[in-house]
Amino acid sequence: MNASVAKPHKKRMQALLDHASGDKRFKILEVHMKKHQFRQDALIEVLHKAQELFGYLEDDLLLFVSTKLKLPPSRVYGVATFYHFFQLKPQGRHACVVCMGTACYVKGADKIIDAITQKHKVRAGETTADNQLSLLTARCIGACGIAPAVVYDGTVTPRATPETALAQINQWLTP
Amino acid sequence: MILNDLIQIKEKEMAARKPIVLRCCMAAGCMSSDSKGVKEQLEKAVADAGLQNEVEVRGVGCMKLCCEGPLVAADPQDALYVRVTAANAPSIIAALEGGRAEVAQTDPNAPFFAKQFSIVLANSGVVDPERIESYIAADGYLALHEVLNEMTPKEVVEAMVKCGLRGRGGAGFPTGLKWGTVAKSPGAKKYVICNADEGDPGAFMDRSVLESDPHSVLEGMAIAAYAVGADQGFIYVRAEYPLAIARLQIAIKQAKQMSLLGAGIFESPFSFNVDLRIGAGAFVCGEETALMSSVEGKRGTPRPRPPFPAESGLFGCPTLLNNVETFANVPTIYRKGADWFAAIGTEKSKGTKVFALAGKIKNTGLLEVPMGTPMRKIVEEMGGGAPDGGAIKAVQTGGPSGGCIPAQHLDTPVDYESLGKLGSIMGSGGMIVMDDSTNMVEIARFFMEFCMDESCGKCIPCRAGTVQMHHLLDKIANRQATARDLKKLEELCDLVRNTSLCGLGQTAPNPTLSTLRFFRNEYEALLQPDLYGSHGNGEAKPPTATT
Secondary structure, three states, rough: OHHHOOOHHHHHHHHHHHHOOOOHHHHHHHHHHOOOOOHHHHHHHHHHHHHHOOOOHHHHHHHHHHOOOOOOHHHHHHHHHOOOOOOOOOOOOOOEEOOHHHHHHOOHHHHHHHHHHHHHHOOOOOOOOOOOEEEEEEOOOOOOOOOOOOEEEOOEEEOOOHHHHHHHHHHHHOO | OOOOHHHHHHHHHHHHHEEEEEEOOOOHHHOOOHHHHHHHHHHHHHOOOOOOOOOEEEEOOOOOHHHHHHOOOEEOOOOEOOOHHHHHHHHHHHHOOOOOOOOEEEEEOOOHOOOOOOOOOOOOOOOOOOOOHHHHHOOHHHHHHHHHHHHHHHHHHHHHHHHHOOOOOOOOOOOHHHHHHHOOOOOOEOOOOOEEOOOOOOOOOOHHHHHHHHHHHHHHHHHHHHOOOOOOEEEOOOOOHHHHHHHHHHHHHHHHHHHEEEEOOHOOOOEEEEEEOOOOHHHHOOHHHHHHHHHHHOOOOOOOOOOOOOOOOOHHEEEEEEEHHHHHHHHHHHHHHHHHOOEEOOOOEEOOOEEEEEEOOOOOEEEEEEEEEHHHHHHHOOOOOOHHHEEEEEEEEHHHEEEEEEEEHOOOOOOHHHHOOOOOOEEEEEEEEEEEOHHHHHHHHHHHHHHHHHOOOOOOOHHHHHHHHHHHHHHOOOOOOOOOHHHHHHHHHHHHHHOOOHHHHHHHHHHHHHHHHHHHHHHHOOOEEEOOOOOOOOOOOOOOOOO
């Protein structure tokens, strides 16, 4: 963000809007903002939609949102970085989310993380160098009755073990 | 919509009921074990057997025994099938005509179910959460009708004071008092907010209520709005609960279509709209001022109180903020009367409480018991004790803001005061059971890491204090600490607790303090001898050479 802010703001904005006009996703996002009447208090809703459309929130996207909602970029950036749910970096092709709530932790979720970290050289919150796998943790997905729970690409799986987790990831990574 | 329409919907729904009902759990826990596939196969098997006129397959909310999911219950056979797979469907249908299915069953009259007392969860596992007719058939929205037609807002508040309901979010503030304060606050515009940002790890009651019975929350909010004079409501839900969000969206849409939300509800001048606000993963947003800041689209940081939200809350207007479970209690209270509710529970804690039982315990899932039930009854009799014959070491309540109740105190009745005396809190209702293989220092470190990550960074005691406390706990767990570090940790706990801005910081030391109180020996066993000795005041003695 720091380097990019150095560019003259107006020029950058024009380039961004030119770019946006060719991308359908920006249009969808704008329709969504219109649905909220471009209200500034809908910022979080808009960022949710933006992340859903683009996968992550890059600087230009945040700037686009700030222009359309007439909010200072600092405010948009501040909100985007405050909440854990918003990703500012591209994510891997597959996402493995290990729930680290108390129930899952007591039942050995940390061992699942350790096993994946060791095998695939990726720490919690990071993406592998080849962009294939993101290993993420969740605070608690509320599936404590079936702990430990792991979410593979959006599908919650009950009673996971290091073995089942590694097997699922292996299945993803073998072409 | 008038009362007659409501009764007609109920009668139509009852007339359409088939003699046999197969209830299939469609809450998030069972869905993750393919209960959707089970339901589809059951429907197919019913069609194959030509029983469409006799058997209804109904998707319902949580049936409480989450560890054995997917669950399917057959009425009136009184059979409860556990760990059902899609392939089991024909066998279950065949058993309806007599005989026994080749599917594992559990006793629906076992203590886990029989000792429960349901108010909030009464509809959970019975009504179809995606159909408003199903809720109306269970006497839904009758309370709202009665309140709007036969009571003044003042009477509604008085009844709430009389019933003695206390906030189920954790702190236990009297709900009637809160409603009264908001009702008295001057202002043309007021808001009602439902706090569904269930951030405590290990708690899933609110998720289950929203997934299983969303209309009870909407009805409760509407009654509250009438009492305080609000016309706009928000439900702030965590993004981690996609199913709950989807069910709420359906529920709001259906209620609007039937004019049970919107303008002129039950042909009265009262109007009420509800909008959803999706959280974005910040634990601190469970704190009321932080939550409101997040609803306004800002960073979720708390602010000092007063002014309290009841006077100046969302967008500067008087705001009523209650938890999901609190609102879910409301319709039943007005339907059955404040006196009925006040007779349940203990003198100071009325009604029931829903607990999410998880961790090292045989029966994990949801249970609702009257306030004052001894913890031993909950974990040993109903929960079935530790699995594989292990011994229960402690029960953690209140998540990162609570503490651990050791095994010797299991006879404590569960109510706000008794848990407070033991250095824990009621919290939102998460109950994590730990057996003798659990290391208490690790648990304290786990919760401190949580608080450190989730500290919003606004006030210094919490922002810096949690980091330092985590560092000290880390040092102890890694066997690098001395008695002096332990003393420093205790001092820091005291400081952070007394000087932090909001509940997060004020309660962050609780897990550490309560494990120190009951399991100090585990900490001390990890300490290293102090090479430099101590003056007794915690200061290091300089290694002066005494040649």
